Amino acid sequence: MSIADKLTKSVRQAKESSTGESENMASATAPQDTPAKPATDTPQSKPSASKPKAKSKDSKRLEPEAPLPPLPTRRVWPD
Amino acid sequence: MATRIFSIANQKGGSGKTTLTMNLAAGLNKRGRTLVIDADPQGSASQWSGSADEQNPFPVSVISVSGNLTHEVNRFSNDYEYVVIDCPPTLETENTTKAMVAADTILIPVLPSPVDLWASIRLANTIEQIKQIKPDLRAHLIVNQLEPRSALSRAMKDALEEFDIPALTTSLRRRAIYRNVAIEGSSVYCAGKVAQPAVDEIEQIIEEVL
Numbered sequence: 001m002s003i004a005d006k007l008t009k010s011v012r013q014a015k016e017s018s019t020g021e022s023e024n025m026a027s028a029t030a031p032q033d034t035p036a037k038p039a040t041d042t043p044q045s046k047p048s049a050s051k052p053k054a055k056s057k058d059s060k061r062l063e064p065e066a067p068l069p070p071l072p073t074r075r076v077w078p079d
Numbered sequence: 080m081a082t083r084i085f086s087i088a089n090q091k092g093g094s095g096k097t098t099l100t101m102n103l104a105a106g107l108n109k110r111g112r113t114l115v116i117d118a119d120p121q122g123s124a125s126q127w128s129g130s131a132d133e134q135n136p137f138p139v140s141v142i143s144v145s146g147n148l149t150h151e152v153n154r155f156s157n158d159y160e161y162v163v164i165d166c167p168p169t170l171e172t173e174n175t176t177k178a179m180v181a182a183d184t185i186l187i188p189v190l191p192s193p194v195d196l197w198a199s200i201r202l203a204n205t206i207e208q209i210k211q212i213k214p215d216l217r218a219h220l221i222v223n224q225l226e227p228r229s230a231l232s233r234a235m236k237d238a239l240e241e242f243d244i245p246a247l248t249t250s251l252r253r254r255a256i257y258r259n260v261a262i263e264g265s266s267v268y269c270a271g272k273v274a275q276p277a278v279d280e281i282e283q284i285i286e287e288v289l
C-alpha cells in the first residue's frame with residue numbers, strides 16, 4: 001500500500017473511531033456568564049505593543065448573553 | 080463596516096497557529112485595519128509583537144485576552160476591519176470555543192504528519208457542532224510546513240479529502256523565514272526579497288479566504 005493510501009486509510013479509521021465522541025459545547029455556548037457586565041468595567045485585556053482604542057458602542061453581531069440553542073447531546077451508539 | 084473575524088485554531092500544539100496568525104494579520108492589515116487577539120495563555124503572539132524594536136513595531140496591535148473572549152471581541156471589533164484570534168492548543172478552555180463561535184472563518188493549520196491529522200479530527204467534529212448553531216461559519220484546513228519532496232506531504236491532499244472541512248489549495252511551505260521573522264517581531268512582508276515566496280503564499284491564502 002502506498003503512503004498516500006496508508007495515510008488516507010488511517011484518517012478514515014481515526015474518523016470512524018471518533019464518531020459519537022464529540023465535544024460537549026453547551027457549556028461554552030450557553031449563557032453562563034453573570035449578566036450585563038459593562039465592557040468597560042474591569043479590564044480583561046492586557047494591551048501589548050501598541051494599545052488599541054477601546055470602544056464599546058453597539059456591539060453588533062456577537063451577543064454574549066443571547067441564548068444559543070443547545071447543541072445535540074453526545075450520541076451513544078448501541079454495540 | 081462588517082468586521083471579518085478569523086480564528087486560527089488547532090488543539091494540536093505547534094501546528095503553526097501563531098505563525099499563521101501573525102503573517103496573515105500583517106497581510107490583512109494592508110487591506111484594512113487589523114487586530115490580533117492573543118487568546119493563548121502562552122502569550123506567543125504578544126511575545127512576537129513585543130520582540131520588535133521601537134523603530135520598527137509590528138504593524139498590527141496585539142491584545143492578550145484571558146477573560147471573557149466574547150466580551151473583548153465585541154468591545155474591539157467595531158474599530159477594526161479584520162480581527163485574527165490566535166487560539167491556545169486546547170479545546171478544553173472556554174475561550175477556544177468562544178473564539179470559534181465568534182469567527183466568520185476558522186483556519187486550522189495542520190502539519191503533514193499522520194499524528195497531526197488524527198488529532199485534527201476532534202477539532203473537525205467540534206466545528207461541525209458549531210455549524211449547527213452557526214450555519215454560515217466557514218472553516219478550512221491549511222497544510223503548514225509542507226515539504227513538496229516528502230512523500231507524506233504529497234499524500235496530504237488525498238488524506239485531507241477525508242475531512243468534512245475543505246482544505247485551502249494554498250499551503251505554507253516549511254521555510255526558515257517563518258522562524259526568523261518571529262524573532263524580529265516582524266512578518267514575511269518586512270523581510271525583503273528572500274521572503275517573497277512566503278509573501279506570495281500568505282497573499283494566496285488571503286485571496287482564498289476573503
Ligand SMILES: Nc1ncnc2c1ncn2[C@@H]1O[C@H](COP(=O)(O)OP(=O)(O)OP(=O)(O)O)[C@@H](O)[C@H]1O
Binds near residue numbers: 093096098224252
Ligand atoms: N511554515 C513554517 N516553516 C518553518 N517553520 C515553521 C512554519 N510554521 C511554523 N514554524 C515553526 O514551528 C514552530 C511552531 O509554530 P507555532 O508556534 O506557530 O505553532 P502554534 O500552533 O502556535 O504552537 P502552540 O500550539 O504552542 O501555540 C515554531 O518554531 C515556528 O517558528
Ligand SMILES: [Mg+2]
Binds near residue numbers: 123165
Ligand atoms: Mg501558538
